[in-house]
Amino acid sequence: MNAPDHHFPPALPLPTEMLDALRAAFAERCSTALAVREQHGRDESVFDVPPPQAVVFAESEAEVARVVALCAQHRVPVIPYGAGSSLEGHLLAVRGGISLDVSRMNGILRIDAEDLTVTVQPGVTRKALNEALKHEGLFFPIDPGADASLGGMAATRASGTNAVRYGTMRENVLGLRFVSANGEVVRTGSRAKKSSAGYDLTRLLIGSEGTLGVITELTVRVHPLPEAVSAAVCFFPSIDAAVRTAMQVIQIGVPIARCELLDANAIRAVNAHDKLGLTEAPMLLMEFHGSEAGVAEQAAAVQELAADHGGEAFEWATTPEARTRLWTARHHAYLSGLQMRPGCRAVTTDTCVPISRLAENINASVAEVEAAGLPYFIVGHVGDGNFHMAYLLDPAQPEELATAERLSAQMVARAIALEGTCTGEHGIGLHKQGFLRDETGDEAVAVMRAVKAAMDPLGILNPGKIFVN
Structure with a gap:
């Protein structure tokens, strides 16, 4: 199976009413400048895609919810953006829309050294987290190489050099908060080491590549420095x-x-x-x-x-x-x-x-x-x-x-x-959209599509990714 032959049709113009609302709410943190849009329209892949039509820099969970709700109201795509270090075109605006930059949401909210957990905002990078943790005699082991943001690392189920001993993001995220496609905030998991309460929504979001929700907070495992x-x-x-x-x-x-x-x-x-x-x-x-x-x-x-x-x-x-x-x-x-x-x-x-x-x-x-x-x-x-x-x-x-x-x-x-x-x-x-079908089969892809349709019925969350259209 070869990778799909991608063609990206021109995006529809952003509704004037929506753009005015974003500018009123975010002022200079809503940008349509070409340089800013181009920065948010390029990753390390070989795809050449037109940049997003606007970039919004969110600084809180409430602001993320506001942007997503506006996008849902006007049926405009929204693409989460962290550090921009992805390799497979995850953050490209293939159908236009808003690039929602959460890199300014970079607070370390809580360090529970006795429980070996930390709660952070999605824009915290792994290096910044480890710099804060070393004073507690702790470290966060997931190291994909790039100084990626933890929100992006969770969204792509990152791993890296330490995974052979410490596992991947799948094993090291205990819980999270995310904004759903209709702008509501959803909480999953807890700080407990294990749980058998209901569906594992935390693992559902990990690896979803921004197609099911925008991650706004994570609670992760940390480890004692050896x-x-x-x-x-x-x-x-x-x-x-x-x-x-x-x-x-x-x-x-x-x-x-x-x-x-x-x-x-x-x-x-x-x-x-x-x-x-x-x-x-x-x-x-x-x-x-x-x-x-x-x-x-x-x-x-x-x-x-x-x-x-x-x-x-x-x-x-x-x-x-x-x-x-x-x-x-x-x-x-x-x-x-x-x-x-x-x-x-x-x-x-x-x-x-x-x-x-x-x-x-x-x-x-x-x-x-x-x-x-x-x-x-x-x-x-x-x-x-x-x-x-x-x-x-x-x-x-x-x-x-x-x-x-x-x-x-x-x-x-x-x-x-x-x-x-x-x-x-x-x-x-x-x-790797075509390869997903080769690996999992049509039945599994159909289940994934059903989950996507249930959680994002308007298809506004990072559209055009994961599945062959």
Whole structure:
């Protein structure tokens, strides 16, 4: 299945009455300036879509409700906007409408250190939250790389480098508040560790990509800062050797906190960007959390496994400064990779498969892109079976985009055939709509559509996303 061929017809003009009401209520926080609209009409995807017709900056839940209610009254699309770091076209105004920016709703409302929970507004970013938490000896583990907002991370069911040990947003959001399609505020969940009360509306909203409601508040789990943290890098003769090491680490039960793969192309890119001087070979970047003795035991077990697969130059980074330098380079991998081909655009695809099938998936994907001759790089959260392939293409060469989409489709089809998923953490957005049907089947998609129709009967909440129209 190829990604859908998207055509975006011109949006209908905003009703004058509605625009006047927004300007009266929000003054300069309602903008129709082209520069502001363009900023809110672009993410990291390859889609070129006209920007939203207006941008409203909300500063409270009541203001979010007011905007959504106005949009419902006039049947105008509304697209939630956080940090703008999505990869699959989630925030693009494919049918025009209002971009509802909640980045100014960035308050940390409550820290309950004894219960290991925190309540925040949706515009709080993960870095800001962790800066506030470190004084309590706590941290929030979900780390998708970008300094994303927690509202956006919940809406896309984000995960990232720590997911192998701490889980994803699905496991770490206890409850939330959201504004429904008719402008009403709905509360879900609680601060309790578990509940069997009714439908799990919290999980329904997580991963809904702004199509069922606008998240206005979240209560999340946090974790004690570990007594000891140590990071290590190890280089391998092949991607296959690195991946098989990661697979065995998980299969024997080592509680590793992070296990990241960078291929030789990604290493070359981060070396140039961050002046690191790492060996340009497939590398695992690992991190261990626990007691001093526990960390040492985990590391020794991993080092022995790595040696069995030809891993060498096992290097430790035990100081915070050395660890930060390595992880900063890992987080820069995407932007560093783009600089390998100046002026390029990237088609990025992520899949996730059962850990036992990971090597098969990556090896076949590498063989396909090498045969096609398209520049690329790979990074991956290989500890949980998830990896990302970035195809670098010249935007002036449409045949390169066609090649990248063909390779992406082959990679996704293989992941689904291996009993995996078309996306481990990017989400569906615009890019993977056809693949959702391939993965779940018509019956499941019909149920999802029924939920959407029940919760958003006018279809105003981030329309055109998730489902093939």
